[in-house]
Amino acid sequence: MSDLTKLSDQLLKSDFDTIPLIDLTDAQSPNLEKRQALAESIRDACLSAGFFYVKNHGVPLEVVNETFKQSHSFFDLPSEVKMTVDINKSDNFRGYMRLLTSNTNPANKGDRHEAFNMGLDPLVHPESFHQDEKEGELKHSDNLWPIQEDWEGAVGFKEAALNYYKQVLALGYKLFPLFALALNLPEDFFEAKTQHPAAIMRLLFYPALGEQEVDELMPGIGAHTDFECFTILRQDEVSGLQVQNRKGEWIDAVPSPDTFIVNIGDQLSRWTNDIFVSTRHRVLPTIAKDRYSIPFFFGCDHEVPLLPPTTCVTEDRPARYDVMTAGAYVHMRLSEIYAPAKDQ
Ligand SMILES: O=C(O)CCC(=O)C(=O)O
Ligand SMILES: [Fe+2]
Numbered sequence: 220m221s222d223l224t225k226l227s228d229q230l231l232k233s234d235f236d237t238i239p240l241i242d243l244t245d246a247q248s249p250n251l252e253k254r255q256a257l258a259e260s261i262r263d264a265c266l267s268a269g270f271f272y273v274k275n276h277g278v279p280l281e282v283v284n285e286t287f288k289q290s291h292s293f294f295d296l297p298s299e300v301k302m303t304v305d306i307n308k309s310d311n312f313r314g315y316m317r318l319l320t321s322n323t324n325p326a327n328k329g330d331r332h333e334a335f336n337m338g339l340d341p342l343v344h345p346e347s348f349h350q351d352e353k354e355g356e357l358k359h360s361d362n363l364w365p366i367q368e369d370w371e372g373a374v375g376f377k378e379a380a381l382n383y384y385k386q387v388l389a390l391g392y393k394l395f396p397l398f399a400l401a402l403n404l405p406e407d408f409f410e411a412k413t414q415h416p417a418a419i420m421r422l423l424f425y426p427a428l429g430e431q432e433v434d435e436l437m438p439g440i441g442a443h444t445d446f447e448c449f450t451i452l453r454q455d456e457v458s459g460l461q462v463q464n465r466k467g468e469w470i471d472a473v474p475s476p477d478t479f480i481v482n483i484g485d486q487l488s489r490w491t492n493d494i495f496v497s498t499r500h501r502v503l504p505t506i507a508k509d510r511y512s513i514p515f516f517f518g519c520d521h522e523v524p525l526l527p528p529t530t531c532v533t534e535d536r537p538a539r540y541d542v543m544t545a546g547a548y549v550h551m552r553l554s555e556i557y558a559p560a561k562d563q
Contacts (some may be wrong), residue, residue, distance in 0.1 A: 391451060
């Protein structure tokens with residue numbers, strides 16, 4: 220068994236200038252050696268770039284295409300229809316966000332995208348809605364769905380978004396055992412900790428600038444790290460996403476057909492005592508073509524303490540963070556980012 224802390228120090232010294240592509244065919248193979256080999260390639264990616272593409276992930280292409288189609292239709296709607304599900308009508312960060320209402324990097328003026336946020340839906344996971352929730356922690360709540368009277372496409376939109384959510388949630392559940400193996404932990408390490416996952420999905424729309432001048436302080440999305448355990452991102456065919464390596468260079472995460480990008484978020488980085496790295500990334504403003512993407516942020520259950528496993532803490536690498544629950548941690552981070560939106 221490899222010593223993770225040593226391997227981590229070693230890989231951190233070497234930099235990355237490409238984002239690896241990992242084939243998930245063996246993710247649920249009955250052969251442990253195959254799962255182990257796959258977990259090792261995931262481990263190297265998580266210790267180095269913190270980002271990787273996945274292919275043969277099991278999410279049907281039709282589901283992805285339909286969701287992008289619905290996303291186009293939603294963002295094409297007149298503003299007053301989108302505002303029927305405005306984020307200010309939710310006490311839990313759900314719903315529509317206008318252009319520039321989020322500001323991922325406080326050094327900027329705002330992010331040049333519109334968004335629709337949703338989480339675990341009571342229709343799909345009714346059992347998650349009877350959990351005890353504490354003040355100042357993240358909670359599950361209803362999503363904000365447009366209604367038929369305001370938009371005749373409302374039903375199709377909701378159906379597609381829920382279907383996509385279900386499929387990508389299943390992909391996330393396929394990844395957790397591999398992350399556990401990668402951390403020299405039992406494969407079911409995360410199982411009991413992801414029964415009511417704080418999984419937030421966002422439909423994002425980056426309108427093309429066209430003739431307008433680029434304002435550096437209004438990027439598509441400012442440089443940031445994600446804050447759940449990991450993100451499963453689908454982008455359309457328009458480039459714009461960039462990932463920063465340790466030299467500070469921005470590497471293009473070019474769209475690649477029928478792949479998702481998986482990247483480590485701060486929750487998992489913190490939980491693994493910085494063995495897994497959450498890497499800064501950003502989206503440039505798009506000039507000629509509109510861009511659409513769908514990040515899906517997968518965290519663990521709100522009440523789980525982010526206590527680093529023994530494989531990630533040694534005498535030379537003592538625990539680096541105070542232990543807090545996943546829910547308290549994500550709530551703290553979300554409040555920082557979305558506070559500007561709630562004020563307008
Ligand atoms: O749109 C993208 O490609 C990336 C979005 C992103 O980084 C985020 O929402 O955290
Ligand atoms: Fe991100």
